[in-house]
Amino acid sequence: MIRQTGDYPSPSGRWVLKVRKAEKALRPYWIENVETQTSFKSDRTLSDAMRWGLLWEGDTRLWCYSGDIGTCVWTLDDKDVWTQHWGPYDQKFYQSMPTEVFDYLPPNKKQKLIAKGWTPAAINEK
Helix, strand or coil, X not given: CXXXXXXXXXXXXXXXXXXXXXXXXXXXXXXXXXXXXXXXXXXCCEECCCCEEEEEECCCEEEEEECCCEEEEEEECCCXXXXXXXXXXXXXXXXXXXXXXXXXXXXXXXXXXXXXXXXXXXHHCC
């Protein structure tokens, strides 16, 4: 999980996640195309006052968890456009989540999801 400011390339190096320090403890972040410098900025800002983390899932998905703004996943379409998705927070959403992101959720949240059977497919297969 990415937990600090900096530049974090996608697995192929085609995209870069940029996390910056802004006023006070705010951390804006965006995805940028390395070749064209086209940027896709989050509509919400991370805060150091809360726990947060980001994770590349291949080159077409980026997961974000934040204790105050929630969990989202960014997806890349075939026209090289990134879209940020805030839910729906249903079984499909949590089962598609990488295990690393699920493990980063607060213990009480994980317990509730496990009780519902809403865990990542990788965990269900174990």
